[in-house]
Amino acid sequence: MSDISIVIASHSGYGHTAQIAIAVADGAASVAGTHVHRVDVAALGDADWELLDAADAIIFGTPTYMGTASGAFHAFAEATSKRWSTRAWSDKLAAGFTNSGSMSGDKMHTLQYLALLAAQHGMLWVSLGLLPGWNTTTSSIEDDNRLGFYLGAGAQSFNDTAAVHDADLNTARHLGRRVAEHTHVRSAGLAVAVR
Numbered sequence: 001m002s003d004i005s006i007v008i009a010s011h012s013g014y015g016h017t018a019q020i021a022i023a024v025a026d027g028a029a030s031v032a033g034t035h036v037h038r039v040d041v042a043a044l045g046d047a048d049w050e051l052l053d054a055a056d057a058i059i060f061g062t063p064t065y066m067g068t069a070s071g072a073f074h075a076f077a078e079a080t081s082k083r084w085s086t087r088a089w090s091d092k093l094a095a096g097f098t099n100s101g102s103m104s105g106d107k108m109h110t111l112q113y114l115a116l117l118a119a120q121h122g123m124l125w126v127s128l129g130l131l132p133g134w135n136t137t138t139s140s141i142e143d144d145n146r147l148g149f150y151l152g153a154g155a156q157s158f159n160d161t162a163a164v165h166d167a168d169l170n171t172a173r174h175l176g177r178r179v180a181e182h183t184h185v186r187s188a189g190l191a192v193a194v195r
């Protein structure tokens with residue numbers, strides 16, 4: 001099995017989403033043969049763009065600000081338009097995560113935006129792949145996917161503390177692991193297809 005490269009491309013204004021990004025990276029790195037890089041989309045250098053261009057999968061992450069991705073993330077998305085025109089990221093795997101202060105806080109819109117960005121690039125979107133947690137009287141706020149998203153990983157962090165909920169970190173690790181597993185499967189399939 002050949003090695004793969006996954007880049008987590010994210011922004012965090014106040015540090016919460018950065019903690020989620022680290023958990024996504026840890027989950028991806030738990031799959032053997034996976035090289036994981038994290039880049040801050042608000043401060044991308046040439047080496048970061050090279051990592052993104054060479055990646056087998058890119059996982060997008062952003063806080064939800066005013067019901068959508070942060071301004072810094074939107075600036076990054078616009079800066080990818082040359083890659084869009086050359087289809088440079090076509091057929092890479094993609095996934096996404098977001099974090100906000102409220103339980104909903106319109107995070108779904110942010111995840112939809114990330115999936116659309118991936119689709120515009122012709123990327124292959126990987127969903128969260130978890131059943132919703134914390135949706136019966138006997139389940140717990142500590143459940144994975146406690147916020148009940150399907151499209152990607154959602155997290156809720158209180159605005160007045162730096163802490164991020166353990167259940168959201170676990171959910172983020174799951175997403176990273178799932179993307180790594182599917183990226184390996186695609187990489188192995190491509191190796192056979194082009195033989």
Ligand SMILES: Cc1cc2nc3c(=O)[nH]c(=O)nc-3n(C[C@H](O)[C@H](O)[C@H](O)COP(=O)(O)O)c2cc1C
Pocket residue numbers: 011012013014015016017018063064065066067068099100101102103104105106157158159
């Ligand atoms: C400009 C701004 C807009 C925000 N808009 C939302 C929002 O639409 N929904 C929400 O639930 N929280 C909102 N928040 C709260 C942030 O999502 C929350 O503080 C989050 O944890 C910030 O992530 P970060 O620490 O990675 O920047 C907003 C915060 C800021 C600064």
